[in-house]
Amino acid sequence: MAEKMGKKKTTKEILQTKRANRKRTPMYHPKALKMLDKEFEQWRRSRLREEDRKNWFVTPRTVLGSEIPREMLYTPLHLRDSDYMEDIGLSGQGPFTRGIHTNMYRGREFTMRQLTGFGGPEETNQRIKFMLAHGATGINVLFDLPTIQMYDSDDPFSKGQIGMSGVAVDSVEDMELLFKDIPLDKVSVSLVTHYPSNTAILFPMYLALAERRGIPWNKLQGSVQNDITLEEVVRSGPEYIPPKDCFRIQCDNIEFIRQNVPLWNFVTYNGYNLREFGTSGVTEMAVALANAIETTEEMLRRRHDVDWAAERIAFFWSPASDFFEEVARLRAARRLWYKIMKYKFHAKNSRSMWMRCHTQTSGVSLRREEPLNNIIRAAFHALASVLGGVQSLHVDSFDEAYSVPTEEAALLSLRTQQIIQTETGITEVVDPLGGSFYVEALTNDIESRILDEVDEIERMGGYVTAIEKGWLHKKITEYFCKERKSIENGEIKLVGYNIHPSPMELPPINVFQYPEGVEERQKMRLATLRKQRNGEQVNSALNALEDACENGKNVMHYTVQCAKVGCTEGELFKVFKKAFGLWKPPTLW
Amino acid sequence: MESRIKVLLSKLGLDVHNRGLITVAKELRDAGMEVVYIGNSFPREIVATAIQEDVDIVGVSSLGGAHLTLGSELMEAAKKEGLQEHMAFVIGGVFPPADAEKLRVVGFDKVFVPGASREDIISSIHQLVSVKTKRSV
Numbered sequence: 001m002a003e004k005m006g007k008k009k010t011t012k013e014i015l016q017t018k019r020a021n022r023k024r025t026p027m028y029h030p031k032a033l034k035m036l037d038k039e040f041e042q043w044r045r046s047r048l049r050e051e052d053r054k055n056w057f058v059t060p061r062t063v064l065g066s067e068i069p070r071e072m073l074y075t076p077l078h079l080r081d082s083d084y085m086e087d088i089g090l091s092g093q094g095p096f097t098r099g100i101h102t103n104m105y106r107g108r109e110f111t112m113r114q115l116t117g118f119g120g121p122e123e124t125n126q127r128i129k130f131m132l133a134h135g136a137t138g139i140n141v142l143f144d145l146p147t148i149q150m151y152d153s154d155d156p157f158s159k160g161q162i163g164m165s166g167v168a169v170d171s172v173e174d175m176e177l178l179f180k181d182i183p184l185d186k187v188s189v190s191l192v193t194h195y196p197s198n199t200a201i202l203f204p205m206y207l208a209l210a211e212r213r214g215i216p217w218n219k220l221q222g223s224v225q226n227d228i229t230l231e232e233v234v235r236s237g238p239e240y241i242p243p244k245d246c247f248r249i250q251c252d253n254i255e256f257i258r259q260n261v262p263l264w265n266f267v268t269y270n271g272y273n274l275r276e277f278g279t280s281g282v283t284e285m286a287v288a289l290a291n292a293i294e295t296t297e298e299m300l301r302r303r304h305d306v307d308w309a310a311e312r313i314a315f316f317w318s319p320a321s322d323f324f325e326e327v328a329r330l331r332a333a334r335r336l337w338y339k340i341m342k343y344k345f346h347a348k349n350s351r352s353m354w355m356r357c358h359t360q361t362s363g364v365s366l367r368r369e370e371p372l373n374n375i376i377r378a379a380f381h382a383l384a385s386v387l388g389g390v391q392s393l394h395v396d397s398f399d400e401a402y403s404v405p406t407e408e409a410a411l412l413s414l415r416t417q418q419i420i421q422t423e424t425g426i427t428e429v430v431d432p433l434g435g436s437f438y439v440e441a442l443t444n445d446i447e448s449r450i451l452d453e454v455d456e457i458e459r460m461g462g463y464v465t466a467i468e469k470g471w472l473h474k475k476i477t478e479y480f481c482k483e484r485k486s487i488e489n490g491e492i493k494l495v496g497y498n499i500h501p502s503p504m505e506l507p508p509i510n511v512f513q514y515p516e517g518v519e520e521r522q523k524m525r526l527a528t529l530r531k532q533r534n535g536e537q538v539n540s541a542l543n544a545l546e547d548a549c550e551n552g553k554n555v556m557h558y559t560v561q562c563a564k565v566g567c568t569e570g571e572l573f574k575v576f577k578k579a580f581g582l583w584k585p586p587t588l589w
Numbered sequence: 590m591e592s593r594i595k596v597l598l599s600k601l602g603l604d605v606h607n608r609g610l611i612t613v614a615k616e617l618r619d620a621g622m623e624v625v626y627i628g629n630s631f632p633r634e635i636v637a638t639a640i641q642e643d644v645d646i647v648g649v650s651s652l653g654g655a656h657l658t659l660g661s662e663l664m665e666a667a668k669k670e671g672l673q674e675h676m677a678f679v680i681g682g683v684f685p686p687a688d689a690e691k692l693r694v695v696g697f698d699k700v701f702v703p704g705a706s707r708e709d710i711i712s713s714i715h716q717l718v719s720v721k722t723k724r725s726v
Contacts, residue, residue: 148605149603149605156631157603159658159659160658160659160662161602161604161654164654164655234605236600236604236605236606236629238629238630367703367704368704369704400683401683401703402683402684402686403654403683480608481611481612481615484612484616484707488708508686513685587626
């Protein structure tokens, strides 16, 4: 109603009015709280040392931390206004604070989805099979730099970078080799297509492959990222298309995939890479949620039903070193997403209100010095993720400050997950930290901080505007420059680096060496493709795509046709650049 | 008389990770240097810009694995133009330990690995530039 009457309410304003209307299942009897107030005050006066009283609040200083002050002791007094069913509740129902599934890991283990990608499709295919043979339960494919940046392997820009940091994929032919002997209708595949643009280009190659193999698209399961934040903010590249066009492609992809590949997760709002670039856990989530809100609004504007558009949304987070903050953050984001979907968008299907998520342990938190220490760091990040109730997980390898992981290091990461899953017993109880005075208070605090930042973005004119204005770029730069100072001056302590450094020369670790000959192989395969494909079909598919870009038709309908007739990635990106023009991102410093 | 150091900074090739280089750019500027930051660029372009801007030192960053191929190409292009005589070249990023030595062999005056401190970077630049340009900086 308010929306019709004038100024549109922000998400925060909408949620605030709902808070006033909640039903009451208070956590504590007022009389008990009153007694506790007295007891606490007495304890504070008689037991607490002067310096503890003075330093009651301490702010943990950690890599990628949010600098949220912590009290020395948490009690029911911190939850005096909490309402059990509204704030904490039961698992598998709103507000989902305790988990999206009723029985959580008892019913379904978290998916062990280790990132894989290096060299040509043949090498990565071997590594995928190696991981599956050792008990991995999902596939997570990372593409090489030219593929991510949308240049073909024979483009002069790609020279010397083929198969680096990921696998080279130029056309459907490479997709075929990448998934050789892998049953696409049985395994869940995450394609780490960071950007809307490369999602629009690469996912159709996967669809074309399925079609070749006679697998109907409605049997395919997995996810793409498809996130404007990655293309326009986190990325550093030679050429960018404008944010509004990038956002449109993001929405086109969502629409097409939802319509044609019903089990596929069409968007993974990626906080991870943003946070790793340099931002707090609060901003990470606020930005992803602001993007999700704006995208959902666009889907409504395109006349889709909210439950249709939201059912398969996924999120991707970076758990760093502040252990309880990480657990609380996941719980807070689950509750906040529930409220947004329920109260702002009036979703009816509870699946639309699920904050389903994947986490990858924080890479920036790892150090080059004494690399074996990274095994411990990643294990704590992973533990926080599982205690926070994630759906799938990747554990970084200890050697990643040197190169992509060796087979040995990749296996150790998978083993870390398997040990948490099978040897610690923590998966037997749902949300084991729920009800902790500390964790609940921190969950409340973080939720309200995230909502404040969502509000800031909305008041600025929305998320795409925040990108265009450079607000986010600036915020990130300020964050990571400040963090670097804090590490250098020792405020943030890192064992083996700026505290307790080893006086001894430690033995070197094995470091991965990239396979040779990948560049030549990719170029030869491209030359063969360009010779053998039907030139007329290629041209007409590319022309149709250009027309779709310029006339507001859903681009993915046309990129699918391009993939089928053997167009290459670079050829499609050229069409985008021609149709949309180039954008210069704001200076970062 | 002391003169201001002019630095050219570039991401090497298609590498997407720019947090480190932006940090360095800011720190060098704050330390009084003139910084030309060109984002992602390729060896020949980098050399052409270095000549055009007449910089004292060129710093490139690579975390994506292309440090040897593009790094060597950059140094070859620099040698062809005779830049190494009076211009310093440094590289930073993520690479295997053995590659740091290889990068020095192809001609980089200094190789920075993750963990290089602000002080270390600034003092190395001062030293390199004063040696290369034979002026006090």
